[in-house]
Amino acid sequence: MNARANQVLPIALIAIFAVIGAMAFPSAALRLIAGLLLVCYLPGHAILRVVDPERRGDLTAIVFAAGLSIAMTVVCGLVLNLLGPLTPARWAMALGAVTIVARGIAHARNRDRPVAPPPALGVPALRAGQAVMLAFSVLLAVATVIWTRHDLLAHPEFAYTELWMLPGERGGAVTIGIRNAERAPSSYDLEVTLDGGIVTTRRSIALAVGESWISDFPLPMRDDEAHTAEARLFKRGDDRLVYRRAWLKTGSREP
Amino acid sequence: MAASQALRDDLPASGRIRTELRHLLRLGRTFLGVGASPEITELASAQPGWGWLPALSLASALALALIALGLSPRRHAGPSNEALFCAGAFLLFLPLCMRIAWPRVSRFERIGLLLVAVGALYAIKLLSSPLGFTGFDEFLHWRTAEDILVRQRLFTANALLPISPLYPALEIAATAIANVTGLPLFPSALLLLATSRLIFICTLFLFFEAVTGSSRVSAIACVVYMGNSSFPIFHSAFSYESLAVVFLILAFLAAVSAKADSVDSDRRAVILAMPFLLVLAATHHLTAFIAASLLALLTIIAFLRRGAPQRRMLPMILIVVAATSAWAWPALMGNPVGEYLLPSLQHGLEDIVQLLKTWTPVRKPFVSTDGSTTPLWQRATMLAALALVCLGLAMGFFRALDRADAKIVRTRGRMRISARWSNDWLMLLVLLTLIFPLTILLRLTESAWELGNRLGPYAYFGVAPVVAFAVAGAWQGRSAGPWRAMTAGAALGVVLVGGLFTAWGGPIELPRRYRVVADAQSVEPMGVDAARWTKVWLGPEHRFVSDRINRLLLAVYGRQQVVTSLQEQVDTSRLLFAATLGPEELHTLKTADIDYLLVDMRLTQALPRLGVYFERGEDLQRYELPPEPQALTKFNAIARVSRPFDNGAIIIYDVAPFARYLRNER
Numbered sequence: 001m002n003a004r005a006n007q008v009l010p011i012a013l014i015a016i017f018a019v020i021g022a023m024a025f026p027s028a029a030l031r032l033i034a035g036l037l038l039v040c041y042l043p044g045h046a047i048l049r050v051v052d053p054e055r056r057g058d059l060t061a062i063v064f065a066a067g068l069s070i071a072m073t074v075v076c077g078l079v080l081n082l083l084g085p086l087t088p089a090r091w092a093m094a095l096g097a098v099t100i101v102a103r104g105i106a107h108a109r110n111r112d113r114p115v116a117p118p119p120a121l122g123v124p125a126l127r128a129g130q131a132v133m134l135a136f137s138v139l140l141a142v143a144t145v146i147w148t149r150h151d152l153l154a155h156p157e158f159a160y161t162e163l164w165m166l167p168g169e170r171g172g173a174v175t176i177g178i179r180n181a182e183r184a185p186s187s188y189d190l191e192v193t194l195d196g197g198i199v200t201t202r203r204s205i206a207l208a209v210g211e212s213w214i215s216d217f218p219l220p221m222r223d224d225e226a227h228t229a230e231a232r233l234f235k236r237g238d239d240r241l242v243y244r245r246a247w248l249k250t251g252s253r254e255p
Numbered sequence: 256m257a258a259s260q261a262l263r264d265d266l267p268a269s270g271r272i273r274t275e276l277r278h279l280l281r282l283g284r285t286f287l288g289v290g291a292s293p294e295i296t297e298l299a300s301a302q303p304g305w306g307w308l309p310a311l312s313l314a315s316a317l318a319l320a321l322i323a324l325g326l327s328p329r330r331h332a333g334p335s336n337e338a339l340f341c342a343g344a345f346l347l348f349l350p351l352c353m354r355i356a357w358p359r360v361s362r363f364e365r366i367g368l369l370l371v372a373v374g375a376l377y378a379i380k381l382l383s384s385p386l387g388f389t390g391f392d393e394f395l396h397w398r399t400a401e402d403i404l405v406r407q408r409l410f411t412a413n414a415l416l417p418i419s420p421l422y423p424a425l426e427i428a429a430t431a432i433a434n435v436t437g438l439p440l441f442p443s444a445l446l447l448l449a450t451s452r453l454i455f456i457c458t459l460f461l462f463f464e465a466v467t468g469s470s471r472v473s474a475i476a477c478v479v480y481m482g483n484s485s486f487p488i489f490h491s492a493f494s495y496e497s498l499a500v501v502f503l504i505l506a507f508l509a510a511v512s513a514k515a516d517s518v519d520s521d522r523r524a525v526i527l528a529m530p531f532l533l534v535l536a537a538t539h540h541l542t543a544f545i546a547a548s549l550l551a552l553l554t555i556i557a558f559l560r561r562g563a564p565q566r567r568m569l570p571m572i573l574i575v576v577a578a579t580s581a582w583a584w585p586a587l588m589g590n591p592v593g594e595y596l597l598p599s600l601q602h603g604l605e606d607i608v609q610l611l612k613t614w615t616p617v618r619k620p621f622v623s624t625d626g627s628t629t630p631l632w633q634r635a636t637m638l639a640a641l642a643l644v645c646l647g648l649a650m651g652f653f654r655a656l657d658r659a660d661a662k663i664v665r666t667r668g669r670m671r672i673s674a675r676w677s678n679d680w681l682m683l684l685v686l687l688t689l690i691f692p693l694t695i696l697l698r699l700t701e702s703a704w705e706l707g708n709r710l711g712p713y714a715y716f717g718v719a720p721v722v723a724f725a726v727a728g729a730w731q732g733r734s735a736g737p738w739r740a741m742t743a744g745a746a747l748g749v750v751l752v753g754g755l756f757t758a759w760g761g762p763i764e765l766p767r768r769y770r771v772v773a774d775a776q777s778v779e780p781m782g783v784d785a786a787r788w789t790k791v792w793l794g795p796e797h798r799f800v801s802d803r804i805n806r807l808l809l810a811v812y813g814r815q816q817v818v819t820s821l822q823e824q825v826d827t828s829r830l831l832f833a834a835t836l837g838p839e840e841l842h843t844l845k846t847a848d849i850d851y852l853l854v855d856m857r858l859t860q861a862l863p864r865l866g867v868y869f870e871r872g873e874d875l876q877r878y879e880l881p882p883e884p885q886a887l888t889k890f891n892a893i894a895r896v897s898r899p900f901d902n903g904a905i906i907i908y909d910v911a912p913f914a915r916y917l918r919n920e921r
Contacts, residue, residue: 022435035436039428040450047530052523059366060512063457064527066450067505070428070498071534077409077427078537085407088434095435124304124363133309137316141378144316144323149385155328157769158781162902166792177792181784181902226894244901249894249912 011103015042019096023089038095044068046102053110058122072098159183163244165231172221174248176231177214180207187236188243194219194229204236226251288654288729306364307354308371315375318347323382328766336765341752347375348751353744355474356726365474366460372481373456376755377449380491383767387441387783389775392494394807395419400426400440400493401811404433414822415810418595421588424538425498444493452491455501456481462508463720466680467658469727476723478747479647482640482754483715485708489758499539500712503546506531506573510550511680513569521569529576536580540592543581545713549683550574556679556686570679603703610700618701623864629762640753641695643746647722647730648688654724655685687717722750761864771881772863777804785853785905786812793851793899800827801853802868805905809853818847820870828869832882835889844910845917852908854887 014037021034044065048055055061076094080086126134162179169175180186190202199220205213221227230247283289324331325340334342351372355365384390388397395416402411403426413419419426425447433443456477463473480486490497506528513524536543554570585592621629621637629637659681676682691714697707730743756763761773770776786808789797795814799806806817820826825847830840831854843849858868859881867873868882890896890908895916900907 028437032436032438035432035438036446036450038435039431048527051526059457060461060508063454063461064505064509066454067458067501068530070447070451070454071502071530073431074424074427074534074537075530077423077431081409086403086409086430086434087407088437091431091434095431122303122363124361126305126309130305130309133313137309137312140313140316141319141374144320145378145381145385148323148326148382151327151329152386156780157328158779158904160781160902160904162784162788162900164788164792164900166899179784181781244903246898246901248897248899 011042011046012100015046015096015099015103018042019092022092035092038092038099039073040066040069042069042099043072043095043102044070046099046106047072049106050102050109053106053113156181161186161188161233161235161244163231163233163246165229165246165248167248167250168216168218170216170218171223173216173218174229174231175214175216176246177212178205178207178233179212180209182209185209189234189236189239191232191234192217192219192229193232194221195227199229221250224251286650287652288650288657288725303361303363305367306361308364308367311350311354311368312371314350315347315371318343319375319378319382321346322379325765326382326767330766337763340763340765344379344752344755345748348372348755349745349748351375352478352747352751353741355478356471356731356744356747357740358471358731360471362470365470366457369456369460369474369477370453372478372751373452374449376481376487377452377491379755380488381445384775384778386780387778388444388493389778390488390492390494391774391803391807392489393492394811396426396493396495397440397444398810399423400429400444401814403427403430404440405814412822413810414817414819415806417822418540418591419495421585421591422495422537422539424534425493425495428498429493448491448493448497451498451501455490455504458501458504458508462504462511463723465508465511466678466684467720467723472720472723472727475726475747476719479644479722479726479750480712480715480719482644482747482750483712483718484754484757485712487755487758488760489708490712495539496542496709499535499542502531502535502538503542506535506546506577507549510569510573524569525572525576528573532573532577533580535577536584540581540585540596541709543577543584545710547574547577547581549687549713550577552686553679553683556682560676560679599702599706603697603700603706606700606702607696610696618699618704620699623761626862627762627864633756633763636749637753637757640750640757643750643753644718644722647725648691648718649725650729651721651723651725652685652688654728655681655721658724659685681720684717684720687714688721690714691718769857770864771858771861772803772865772868774804774865776864778808781902781904782808782855783812785900785902785907786815788900789813789815789851789853789907797850798848799851799853800830800847800849802831802855802858803863803865803870805853805855815851818849823847826873828873832868832886833889834883834886836893841917844914849914850909850911852890852910854890854906854908856884856887856904856906858882859884859887 018034018038021030022038025031025034044067047068048061048065052064055064073095076091076098077086080090080094084090159182161182162177164177166175167173174192176190176192178188178190185206185208188205188207190205191198192200200217202215207213219227219229221229227250228247229250230245232242233244234241235243321343322340325336325338325343327336330336331339351368354360355368355372360368388394395413396419398415399411399413399419402413402420403409403423409423409427410420429440429444429447432438432447433440436443436446438446459480460470460473460477463476464470467473467476485496490500509524509528509531513520532543532546535546550570550573554574557570621634656676658678660675660677661682662675690710694707694711694714697703697710700707726743726747730746731739767776769779782805786805789799789809790813797815799809799813799815799817801809801817806819809815810817818825818827825843827843827847827849830843830849831852833840836844862881888906890910891898893913895913897909897912898906899909
């Protein structure tokens with residue numbers, strides 16, 4: 001195997017590995033790495049070898065490779081849209097194919113050029129203390145983002161309860177749902193009326209924070225008649241104040 | 256000294272005045288850098304090394320934690336949340352800027368520090384909305400991206416922003432990541448934006464370095480660029496400009512990296528720049544037009560320059576590519592740009608004429624439409640940043656021209672700029688600074704402030720290196736001492752933090768609380784849950800009428816079809832706000848094929864912070880007071896209108912049977 005083939009093969013293998021990875025890796029982390037390589041680096045790296053084979057290894061080459069990759073992803077999207085749906089498998093195969101074809105063209109075009117050794121990236125040596133500081137700063141930044149998410153979810157500005165009422169799957173039935181998004185577990189009383197008369201009540205529906213309660217209520221409603229079914233929700237201990245109201249109106253009553 | 260004083264005393268009055276004037280003129284010329292010998296901007300570089308980068312990274316991470324505490328929804332004992340946020344911002348950026356401006360720092364370390372700074376700015380945006388996108392423009396593109404993911408097709412109509420699906424590059428790239436990594440859309444988009452930010456700052460550094468010939472000037476210019484108010488939030492948002500500006504600067508870097516003595520290098524530069532310019536045309540209309548305009552200006556500069564005719568071909572070819580693609584893509588998409596941009600431009604021009612006639616700003620700086628005012632110390636920081644940029648421009652303009660070898664010579668008592676220069680790109684960037692005052696002026700108008708905001712980052716392509724010449728040359732001077740470097744760095748820090756405060760888009764009020772129609776400040780879990788409920792229990796794609804914020808939530812979290820006047824020319828505002836259902840409202844219900852109304856009772860608490868409850872262009876005078884609660888709940892009393900959902904603040908009405916009845920009624 002000659003020196004130029006030695007340069008082509010690794011990129012082709014990485015591309016194939018990334019395509020398979022993006023389509024089939026069970027590990028989310030590996031799939032993430034493979035997918036990001038496919039969208040953000042490999043196609044551009046291969047195309048750059050075709051367009052400007054002398055530009056290698058420095059920061060300019062890296063930004064061009066990344067930029068060309070994203071640009072090529074856009075072009076792939078437009079072309080794939082002409083050919084059919086934009087499915088994950090089609091995406092992975094298209095980006096992999098671009099990488100391998102471009103690498104092949106680069107190999108064919110540059111066959112007669114002398115093979116230059118890849119330039120060094122120019123990254124200075126890192127001392128142990130510096131490495132620890134860098135690692136710690138990355139960890140701290142990631143922890144900060146995770147903590148902020150948690151803090152925001154744990155302290156919502158509004159505390160509320162959702163009540164909903166929809167036609168049930170069976171004729172004449174309604175589905176009523178309650179969701180507790182208050183700051184503490186809550187207990188509710190529910191009253192269901194039909195055309196103004198109480199049909200049924202449920203007492204002491206206890207819900208933890210974030211918990212939902214959903215139930216079907218068969219009601220004596222006829223399709224050819226106008227009805228109003230209403231759900232009234234009370235907070236346990238305060239049955240004079242209607243906390244939430246939802247209703248369904250059916251039939252042919254005049255507006 | 257005494258002899259000179261005596262000599263002055265002996266001169267007649269007119270002579271003394273002439274001497275003083277000459278003295279003042281000399282001072283002015285020294286200040287502006289006219290005719291001065293070139294200052295040293297690049298002192299001897301240090302050996303490549305990590306330098307202070309690891310320590311400053313750690314300090315930045317700690318400052319970021321302080322900012323996160325400030326952004327927390329809880330109030331802390333001790334300093335206020337605002338104080339924590341602002342202290343964190345200064346502690347984060349001042350040391351970074353000081354080190355970047357320091358004379359003897361290796362190129363490697365400067366690039367690393369820039370990456371830390373841009374990463375920190377991106378993290379601040381992420382910390383302010385870590386659960387999902389909250390910016391208005393972000394929702395518009397989020398819906399387009401969701402459509403691509405769900406339907407696996409491009410170009411699905413988007414009622415929130417009809418032009419968005421026709422420029423789908425950002426959404427294509429984000430959904431590609433989602434498809435191949437298996438991540439949901441939000442983290443995929445975050446990864447794309449983070450990558451774009453890193454590519455952008457590296458490319459900008461390389462571009463400025465190629466143009467100015469100095470890594471120090473380039474790094475300082477990058478910091479000044481980060482201080483433009485679009486950079487910290489708007490260009491980090493999930494919006495098409497964020498990707499477009501990356502393609503633009505990549506195309507420019509490709510063009511500028513062509514070697515002066517090589518035709519082959521020119522050819523490669525054109526081939527390398529072409530894909531970026533072509534894809535830019537499918538990314539964002541305005542940026543594509545600006546790229547074509549800048550390349551046209553570069554071509555003119557190249558033609559005006561004497562000598563080296565072979566160097567004129569490169570910009571000529573690029574302008575042909577940029578202009579053709581910028582024109583061809585919208586033509587292919589059915590020319591949607593004119594009707595989208597022209598009304599804004601027309602109203603903007605009218606506002607500018609009005610401003611020039613009356614010299615009274617239509618839009619009051621630092622005051623929101625609901626009357627809330629930015630605190631004095633925040634205003635002071637923003638104005639200090641602007642003043643420093645203006646000072647830098649004044650001191651850097653002629654110095655930058657000097658670097659471009661533009662000859663400024665005195666001829667018969669008059670100043671003239673010789674039509675000779677050696678650096679076309681630097682000339683282009685210097686000339687770009689001339690639109691900077693226009694962008695400030697536009698921000699004082701009601702209709703064109705957005706245009707001024709959008710043009711700002713492009714003006715900063717010129718402003719940044721010009722100010723950097725002032726900082727590295729005049730501010731630092733020949734001194735290698737620490738105090739001047741620290742002062743220059745601190746000034747850069749103020750520019751950056753001032754830009755961040757301006758980008759915030761209003762008073763920094765922490766902890767963040769819900770505000771009526773304040774875009775990011777109005778997006779909170781209760782509204783999101785209501786929108787999600789519609790998707791789960793009603794199913795997607797119902798036609799909904801709601802206010803500006805709940806429309807966004809319904810379109811993205813609920814995947815509903817929202818009725819907008821932008822898409823359908825139907826004004827639905829009176830349907831929600833009219834005290835009773837009159838003929839106009841009944842007609843809207845009858846003709847607009849509406850299924851549901853989502854009413855947010857919080858709208859009755861205050862006037863909208865952004866001046867509109869529904870869409871830009873609505874009659875602001877109509878709302879002198881918030882709507883009455885009875886107006887919003889008028890559908891309670893209408894037969895055939897059900898009320899399937901109530902969470903205390905948000906109520907959903909099912910009006911489809913009623914609308915059907917109205918349509919069938921004779």
